[in-house]
Amino acid sequence: MTRQFGRARLILLLLVAIAVGAGGFVAWKIRARSPHPTSDDQFSLPPFSESRYLNTGTEAHYIGTAACAKCHRDNYLSYLHTAHSRSLAEVDPDAEPPDGAFDHQLSGRSYRVYRKDKQLRHEEVLRTAQGQDVTRVDLPVRYRIGSGHFTRTYLVEIDGFLHESPITWYSSRSKWDMSPGYDFADHWGFDRPVGASCVSCHAGRAEAVDGTLNRIAFQEQVIGCENCHGPGSLHAALRRSQNLAPKAEDLTIVNPARLPRPRLEAVCGACHLSGPATVALRGRTADDFRPGMPLTDYRIDYRFDGVEELMTVAGHMAQLRKSVCYQKRESLTCLTCHDPHAGDVPKNETAFYRQKCLGCHTVEACSLDQVQRLAKDPTDNCLICHMPRGATEFPHLAFTNHRILRNPVARPPGLAPGRALLPSDSSGQAPNLVPTDDNIQLSPLDRQRNLGLAYFEASGNPVYVRSGYAGAFHERALQLLEKVDAAGLADGETAGALANLYWEKDHALAAVYARKALQSSHLSAEARVSSLLKLAGMDMQDRQFEAAGRHLAEVVRLQRAAGDWYFLGLCYLQQNQPSQALPALQQSLSIRPDRSAVHARLAEAYRLLGDDQRATEHREKANWLFKEHGD
Ligand code: HEC
Ligand code: HEC
Ligand code: HEC
Ligand code: HEC
Ligand code: HEC
Ligand code: HEC
Ligand code: HEC
Numbered sequence: 356m357t358r359q360f361g362r363a364r365l366i367l368l369l370l371v372a373i374a375v376g377a378g379g380f381v382a383w384k385i386r387a388r389s390p391h392p393t394s395d396d397q398f399s400l401p402p403f404s405e406s407r408y409l410n411t412g413t414e415a416h417y418i419g420t421a422a423c424a425k426c427h428r429d430n431y432l433s434y435l436h437t438a439h440s441r442s443l444a445e446v447d448p449d450a451e452p453p454d455g456a457f458d459h460q461l462s463g464r465s466y467r468v469y470r471k472d473k474q475l476r477h478e479e480v481l482r483t484a485q486g487q488d489v490t491r492v493d494l495p496v497r498y499r500i501g502s503g504h505f506t507r508t509y510l511v512e513i514d515g516f517l518h519e520s521p522i523t524w525y526s527s528r529s530k531w532d533m534s535p536g537y538d539f540a541d542h543w544g545f546d547r548p549v550g551a552s553c554v555s556c557h558a559g560r561a562e563a564v565d566g567t568l569n570r571i572a573f574q575e576q577v578i579g580c581e582n583c584h585g586p587g588s589l590h591a592a593l594r595r596s597q598n599l600a601p602k603a604e605d606l607t608i609v610n611p612a613r614l615p616r617p618r619l620e621a622v623c624g625a626c627h628l629s630g631p632a633t634v635a636l637r638g639r640t641a642d643d644f645r646p647g648m649p650l651t652d653y654r655i656d657y658r659f660d661g662v663e664e665l666m667t668v669a670g671h672m673a674q675l676r677k678s679v680c681y682q683k684r685e686s687l688t689c690l691t692c693h694d695p696h697a698g699d700v701p702k703n704e705t706a707f708y709r710q711k712c713l714g715c716h717t718v719e720a721c722s723l724d725q726v727q728r729l730a731k732d733p734t735d736n737c738l739i740c741h742m743p744r745g746a747t748e749f750p751h752l753a754f755t756n757h758r759i760l761r762n763p764v765a766r767p768p769g770l771a772p773g774r775a776l777l778p779s780d781s782s783g784q785a786p787n788l789v790p791t792d793d794n795i796q797l798s799p800l801d802r803q804r805n806l807g808l809a810y811f812e813a814s815g816n817p818v819y820v821r822s823g824y825a826g827a828f829h830e831r832a833l834q835l836l837e838k839v840d841a842a843g844l845a846d847g848e849t850a851g852a853l854a855n856l857y858w859e860k861d862h863a864l865a866a867v868y869a870r871k872a873l874q875s876s877h878l879s880a881e882a883r884v885s886s887l888l889k890l891a892g893m894d895m896q897d898r899q900f901e902a903a904g905r906h907l908a909e910v911v912r913l914q915r916a917a918g919d920w921y922f923l924g925l926c927y928l929q930q931n932q933p934s935q936a937l938p939a940l941q942q943s944l945s946i947r948p949d950r951s952a953v954h955a956r957l958a959e960a961y962r963l964l965g966d967d968q969r970a971t972e973h974r975e976k977a978n979w980l981f982k983e984h985g986d
Contacts, residue, residue: 420579490948785827807835847875851882
């Protein structure tokens with residue numbers, strides 16, 4: 356028993372490590388959603404910024420795109436032409452790419468996309484060398500992320516929980532293949548949760564239900580008018596009442612074109628500004644943001660200091676800001692080149708964008724000889740040299756480089772994911788994170804907290820694990836957050852991060868922080884899940900299986916993950932309750948059927964229940980999986 360438990364503990368540590376890693380990755384964009392305002396701490400945050408617009412406060416509520424469309428038919432039609440209106444869709448099997456199949460060498464799994472009973476289905480199978488099926492997951496696909504311009508990524512919904520599918524369609528290659536980030540041996544399969552943070556940029560408005568991590572309710576499925584103009588209830592009421600004096604300015608709705616540049620950028624930046632880390636202010640959430648307000652009222656984005664070219668993150672805004680054109684001309688904004696109401700795409704894109712350059716430059720301003728330019732491109736396409744497209748097909752990698760550089764030759768060639776993150780001086784030292792926008796409105800303590808959480812987030816991102824920076828980020832996070840905690844700032848996210856950061860070194864201390872996090876009046880689902888897992892891990896180590904089971908029962912309510920159900924099953928087995936262990940272990944297998952340890956426990960449960968035939972079946976699978984896949 357002890358030996359078995361030793362192994363289980365090893366797996367537990369492993370899975371917790373994975374959960375932390377994945378959590379960190381998911382936390383990439385996570386902002387806690389909590390209705391409670393900050394209340395339980397003596398350190399207060401600065402109030403929300405002032406705004407001229409009346410729909411930036413809580414009085415205005417959302418009325419939905421359909422309501423705006425009734426009065427603004429032209430704006431609605433032009434919006435329908437943009438990718439924003441197709442950012443997230445319920446899958447229509449007739450409109451998706453053809454059926455297909457492929458093998459993934461690294462994980463040894465085979466994938467298939469097919470249609471059945473008016474459903475698009477994604478299937479993952481693990482076979483023996485003789486072609487015999489060992490495990491299979493076969494699920495209907497519910498949503499598609501992405502207009503399909505570059506890639507189509509799919510979401511499955513099971514028991515109300517959203518997960519990413521490991522299968523993605525790549526338009527440029529006309530091919531099904533592994534989803535971005537899944538090209539490694541022990542990838543997530545269908546086990547990767549898709550929380551509110553993930554869909555927050557692709558949906559109009561989405562919210563996790565009941566404090567869960569990935570049971571998502573869409574208040575508005577597709578990005579809509581109010582994502583850029585703010586909630587419309589006051590405006591619709593005013594326009595219906597016709598109480599607005601002629602020529603008076605309508606302050607009930609935001610027109611982004613009238614905003615000063617920083618606040619216009621915040622409208623687009625809510626989704627188009629993204630870097631190595633984004634941290635929500637204490638007690639504030641994405642829900643608190645309204646177009647017309649600065650992003651820094653609710654979140655701080657971070658970038659690396661001194662690292663030249665960062666193309667591994669959706670960085671249109673960060674790149675543009677580095678351009679001399681942008682720095683020298685306050686009037687240069689996203690709207691100079693992109694109009695969300697432009698209607699159809701320009702017929703001649705080269706001429707269209709060249710004209711944008713020529714709005715500020717003359718043809719002669721280019722110091723490269725015209726003969727040489729025309730030799731390279733007969734249309735004298737400024738973009739080819741000054742704003743080239745990357746060869747990448749990965750979403751969030753910024754396809755068109757928005758840094759308008761003087762000397763195109765100085766730009767590093769196509770950067771592979773991960774590689775781009777090495778600092779340009781290649782000193783090997785992990786780069787420093789700095790806030791993208793000024794955050795001096797915050798107290799030094801809050802700035803420390805945010806920076807610590809930013810390092811914590813980056814330390815869990817697989818990209819920085821691969822580039823070797825995760826360790827340094829971990830240490831910096833620990834140092835900063837320890838100080839913040841010692842200064843007495845009551846903050847659940849800080850305690851939750853400390854629980855993670857201490858986990859490997861000192862389980863008992865980690866548990867203290869996990870408890871502290873769980874006492875906080877508002878805590879993100881991610882921090883809640885990871886804190887509960889720490890407590891469960893501690894209890895299992897101390898052989899307190901009932902207590903561990905209670906924590907795990909709460910975890911499986913918050914997220915649907917194979918590892919949690921497995922440990923819940925294990926706790927029941929340890930308490931000699933095989934009939935309770937059975938459904939938990941089966942649930943684990945329905946999510947990830949290819950874990951040898953789960954089959955082994957299931958064999959044990961069946962044996963205890965007197966079903967020798969099933970016990971033997973699962974024992975054989977467990978042995979095969981362990982031999983062939985080592986887990
Ligand atoms: C009852 C009709 C009605 C509804 C509903 C309505 N609007 Fe308007 N809106 C108007 C009218 C009329 C104007 C002024 C004329 C114009 O610009 O079209 C206007 C003006 C605007 C402007 C320009 C404001 C400015 O100062 O430049 C924006 C932006 C706008 N509406 C967005 C929206 C959005 C977004 C919604 C949905 C949340 C919406 N409207 C719902 C009638 C309506
Ligand atoms: C709610 C999130 C969100 C906001 C706010 C937002 N975008 Fe986007 N935008 C997206 C997403 C997601 C895509 C990719 C859609 C796809 O291809 O599936 C996108 C695509 C684009 C594209 C390329 C596709 C196209 O239609 O040409 C441009 C350009 C763009 N956005 C500009 C802007 C500008 C300018 C603003 C601010 C006025 C803005 N966006 C605000 C989320 C957002
Ligand atoms: C910070 C906002 C943000 C978050 C969070 C985000 N995305 Fe995106 N995503 C974008 C924007 C903006 C684009 C389009 C421009 C780009 O690719 O740079 C995009 C593009 C995509 C595309 C390609 C669409 C196309 O037309 O080819 C896919 C697929 C995608 N995202 C999937 C996801 C998934 C899955 C998640 C959650 C793990 C996610 N995104 C989280 C902002 C975001
Ligand atoms: C991606 C962001 C975005 C979305 C989504 C969006 N708008 Fe706009 N809208 C803008 C911007 C930016 C402007 C200012 C355009 C300019 O003047 O350059 C604008 C301008 C307007 C105006 C002012 C009149 C005009 O045409 O200049 C109205 C009215 C309007 N939008 C209505 C809507 C409605 C209705 C929807 C939904 C069907 C919608 N918008 C969706 C960004 C957006
Ligand atoms: C000087 C002109 C210019 C400005 C300013 C500009 N863009 Fe672009 N943008 C482009 C060009 C050119 C493309 C490529 C268009 C194409 O190939 O269809 C592009 C493409 C995009 C795309 C589609 C994905 C991609 O990488 O090709 C997104 C998203 C985008 N821009 C967002 C933004 C945002 C957000 C801003 C403001 C921070 C902005 N752009 C400012 C010129 C500009
Ligand atoms: C809103 C005005 C504006 C737009 C639009 C604009 N630029 Fe510029 N650009 C400037 C200004 C101002 C400078 C600073 C030098 C100067 O005063 O001429 C500059 C500088 C440059 C430089 C020199 C950069 C350096 O590092 O020294 C290049 C190259 C350039 N622009 C190319 C372009 C191209 C290509 C486009 C179109 C994609 C473009 N610009 C669009 C205003 C603009
Ligand atoms: C074949 C590639 C190529 C094309 C096409 C091209 N450029 Fe350039 N451009 C260059 C190079 C290379 C330089 C820098 C030359 C040098 O170092 O003096 C440059 C320099 C510039 C500068 C900075 C000039 C200065 O004195 O600081 C501007 C502005 C500029 N280009 C604008 C444009 C515009 C606008 C277009 C389109 C009408 C364009 N370029 C098309 C390659 C190109």
